[in-house]
Amino acid sequence: MPLTLASFNINSVRARPHIVETLLARQPIDILCLQETKCADGEFPRDLFARLGLPHLHLHGQRMHHGVAIASRMPLAEVARHDWQANGEARHIAVRLPSGILLHNVYVPAGGDIPDRSVNPKFGQKLDYLARMTDWSGASREPAILVGDLNIAPLPEDVWDHDALLDVVSHTPVEVEALGHFQKSHGWVDLGRHFVPPPERLYSWWSYRARDWAASDRGRRLDHIWCSPELAATARSVATLREARGWPRPSDHVPLVAIFDL
DNA sequence: ATGGTCGAAAGTCGA
Numbered sequence: 001m002p003l004t005l006a007s008f009n010i011n012s013v014r015a016r017p018h019i020v021e022t023l024l025a026r027q028p029i030d031i032l033c034l035q036e037t038k039c040a041d042g043e044f045p046r047d048l049f050a051r052l053g054l055p056h057l058h059l060h061g062q063r064m065h066h067g068v069a070i071a072s073r074m075p076l077a078e079v080a081r082h083d084w085q086a087n088g089e090a091r092h093i094a095v096r097l098p099s100g101i102l103l104h105n106v107y108v109p110a111g112g113d114i115p116d117r118s119v120n121p122k123f124g125q126k127l128d129y130l131a132r133m134t135d136w137s138g139a140s141r142e143p144a145i146l147v148g149d150l151n152i153a154p155l156p157e158d159v160w161d162h163d164a165l166l167d168v169v170s171h172t173p174v175e176v177e178a179l180g181h182f183q184k185s186h187g188w189v190d191l192g193r194h195f196v197p198p199p200e201r202l203y204s205w206w207s208y209r210a211r212d213w214a215a216s217d218r219g220r221r222l223d224h225i226w227c228s229p230e231l232a233a234t235a236r237s238v239a240t241l242r243e244a245r246g247w248p249r250p251s252d253h254v255p256l257v258a259i260f261d262l
Numbered sequence: 263a264t265g266g267t268c269g270a271a272a273g274t275c276g277a
Contacts, residue, residue: 011277012269036277038270064270065277110277122276151277208267208277252268252277 002236003097003262004030007105007147007225009205009253013037013069017048022247023255024052030073031097033105035149037067044069060093068093068105068148076103084132085109085125097145099262101231106133106148115172123169126151130178138185143228145260146188149253150224152179154190157198158221170220188226191238191258204240205253213245225258234261 006029010016013034023029032054037044041059049057054071058078061067067090070076079102082092091107109126117124137146152175156162165171183190196202203219210216225238236259244254 015269036269065275112276209265211266249268 001262003099003260004028004257005033005103005145005147005225005260006031006255006257007033007035007149007223008255009035009107009149009223009251011036011038011251011253013067014039014043014045016249016251017045018249019244019247019251020048020052023241023244024054026241027257029054029257031076031103032071033103033147034069034071035067035105035107036065037061037069038064039067058093058095060090062088062090066090066107068107070095070103070105074098082136084129084136091129097262101262102142102144104144104146104148106146106150108133108149108151110151111169111175113169115167115169115174126169127174127178130175130182134178134182134185137182137188140186143231144186145228145231146224146226147256147258148224149222150179151222152176153203153220153222154179155193155198155221157201158203160201160203160216160218160220165220170222183226187229189229189232189235191225191227191232191235192221192240192256194232194235195238202240203242204256206245208252223253223256225256231260231262235259236261 076095111126112122114120204223206213
């Protein structure tokens with residue numbers, strides 16, 4: 001059975017009901033994983049998702065910042081809510097798919113502007129978050145899919161200018177190394193690059209601050225869909241929905257859509 | 263080198 005799974009940093013779910021509508025009208029999605037929902041669970045627009053055929057919600061939100069959610073066509077069992085910083089931030093929710101596979105939906109801390117933990121605690125928190133996820137995922141052998149905004153563009157071809165971004169948080173060598181350790185700890189397969197290997201450039205985020213995001217095309221691949229090695233053969237396709245960046249009042253991220261035979 | 267733009271919230275911060 002094909003299963004269509006999407007991951008999308010929506011940058012406020014309440015500000016963008018029109019984007020959810022357009023996305024679901026453009027292509028059917030069985031399970032939609034959202035990051036940066038930016039609302040408490042009681043404020044989540046449940047009716048919108050029910051109307052669009054995704055009535056089964058697993059919410060892990062908070063006021064103002066962060067927040068992850070999984071909206072599904074079919075009922076799912078919630079498995080865990082992890083707090084890798086132990087600071088109450090809502091960044092990781094996990095469910096079990098009908099096939100028995102685990103699905104993790106994650107929003108890794110952005111890390112602030114200065115890539116030095118001695119002057120910017122947020123950068124240290126990002127690295128610590130990744131280290132804790134690495135310990136966790138290295139200890140788990142269960143087959144799983146992990147999606148989300150990991151806030152790191154690991155490959156030179158994942159950014160518009162590798163050299164220009166070496167000191168920019170999201171593409172610094174120390175972050176790329178941390179993400180590499182995380183990936184290696186479980187043998188996670190980077191499905192985005194499984195289907196679109198380098199040297200092709202692949203982005204999932206474009207800054208709001210560009211005068212013309214499409215013309216300058218200064219993108220980064222911050223969003224990812226990973227799976228356990230034994231599941232890689234079940235992945236049929238993964239695509240980044242670049243056109244969504246051009247929709248009215250868009251998120252600065254675009255959805256990733258994967259189809260699995262699961 | 264700087265500023266550019268969003269969203270949530272409240273008169274600013276995080277992205």
